Amino acid sequence: MKLLDIDNNSKMPVYLQIAASIMAAVRDGHLVRDQQIPSINEMSEEYLLSRGTVEKAYKELRDKKVIISVKGKGYFINRTDINIPLRVLLLFNKISNYKKQVYNAFVKTLGDNVFIDLHIHHCNVQLFESLINNHLGDYDYYVIMPHFYDQKEKAVEIIKQIPPAQLILLDKDIPEINRPHAAIYQNFEKDIYEALYEALPSLKKYTSLVYVNPGIVPYPPEIMKGFRYFCRTQDFDFSIIEGIESNTPVKAGEAYIVIEETDLVNLVKNCRNKGLVIGKDVGIVSYNETLLKEILLDGITVISTDHEQMGITAARMIQEKRRELVKNPFKLILRNSL
Template sequence: MKGLKLDTSSKIPVYQQIVHSIMAAVRDGVLKRDQQIPSINELSEEYLLSRGTVEKAYNELRDKKVIISVKGKGYFINRTDVTTPLRILLLFNKISNYKKQLYNAFVHALGDNVFVDLHIHHHSVALFESLMNNRIGDYDFYVIMPHFYEQSEKVLEIIQQVPADQLILLDRDLPGLKGRYGMVYQNFEKDIYASLTDALPQLLKYDRLVYANPGMTPYPEEIKMGFQYFCRMNDFNYSVIDGVELNTPVKKGQAYVIIEEMDLVNLVKICRNQGLEVGKDVGIVSYNETLLKEVLLDGITVISTDHDAMGQAAARMILERKLEVVKNDFKLIVRNSL
């Protein structure tokens, strides 16, 4: 029988995998009412399973009235109104305000008959490998944020275990990954360049642009590259600093591009302590929109992808069973801090 998804190394008993796989095929319209399915002997021979394992699965399916047996003819699909939920493994690199926004949009768009299992890999390849190895074969879809900054070949090897038609990458692509998988991505270098270009009229009133490179939490290097390219193309004096501490020198006439929220908090404190007016003496552009930035200092200017749209696009691919490659919107929101 085509499409039966079994993993003998999974912690889920094989007979339960057979039940889930057949019910999922009925739910998705792959198996139709009155369609014949393989006999117990045929299925056990095709997948090298014991006859008892297949029989146990068929008995459960028959108890659920999903299949019926017709004497002398075999087994047939009896009903198609099954309600087995979609099972989705969602792997984020970290938890943050905008990740929560993305998660809420994703889950809301999927609706009720879906089970979403969220885990965090914290950029750790070892943790990611452990999470994946224990769960391959257990889900209908795997939605992964592949933010890793080491062991790229190992990451590819781990993700390549997932069938391409069950895989959706979020936030960034993974060069070298094979197959026609789904993806909702940002182009970090081009996005920040385009957004800063949109903010050029406001930035021109400042003498220098400063990029606060994130410290403890890694971010894509392409963000810094896009900032530097923008500065060179527009003849800005610029510098790159390692985060913002409370003792970081902050001067009048500088505009800051801030990635981490703690750096934003420290910069606002410094400006307050030194009597520098944000939006006039010092400019601030913050990365990633949050509700707090709408109200802080009467509004912090942000450059941000649309996290709601990213979650909704991934959910739509799953519900429509149509995996695509989607470039997510990125925009500038000008507020009083610039």
């Protein structure tokens, strides 16, 4: 077993990284009480460290009573009841109601003995690069939502700097990483196709489908691709529009697939202003479930991944030290708006 995990680019002093590595090994059960650890000279030679640095780390561990020195024999683990919280860097692409669901479930499942540092990269590769470079080696796990729409190749190279055992991708996998990392992902293209196919009997009431593409906030292009594929394979007339404003024409016989909530609100207002009955004259399918959609207009039909389950699965992967690729559940909730 590799005892030390040293990152020379980290802002954490090397002696503290040595101490943290040994305490983490104790926490994880790799080192047990009375077990001997390498001498200062052995540690220095094996990891190409200065003797003074290792000495300083061992003093830190002795002061915490984690190790003891036995004259003529060496250093031994003295305590295994140390409380060392896991450190997790959580990197979201944006803050939204859905991301809050993921975050709350993640935090609740991990419990109290975990330090979680949340940052937002706003799909900006330069900001993302700065966040990773400034924190490499500072955390036990890096949980990342890798939604990038420009410079994707560069983002992949940045992510590859993170040791695979410490990396969990959230919401989207990146096969190009080509390393044994963990991911809890959506299959955006396939998910929307299968959800709309399940809603096919209700959608057949309408003559055409309209996909409302968010104008400002980027979403995975695979969602639109899956919508197009569904319409073509099921012989639906369809159109794609950029957002919905107060003056956007809405016609009877259309069913709308709406991604952003602002567009959903404007669509509902436009229907009311024109006297169109939602669920009869106009159909609405909204992307991503919220409590409000359950009661609005006696229920808005949604297609949605299970955001809470995504957070729970990520947390359990950390707790159980699993490295898997897990597709997150995606479902249709059929309500009165369709």
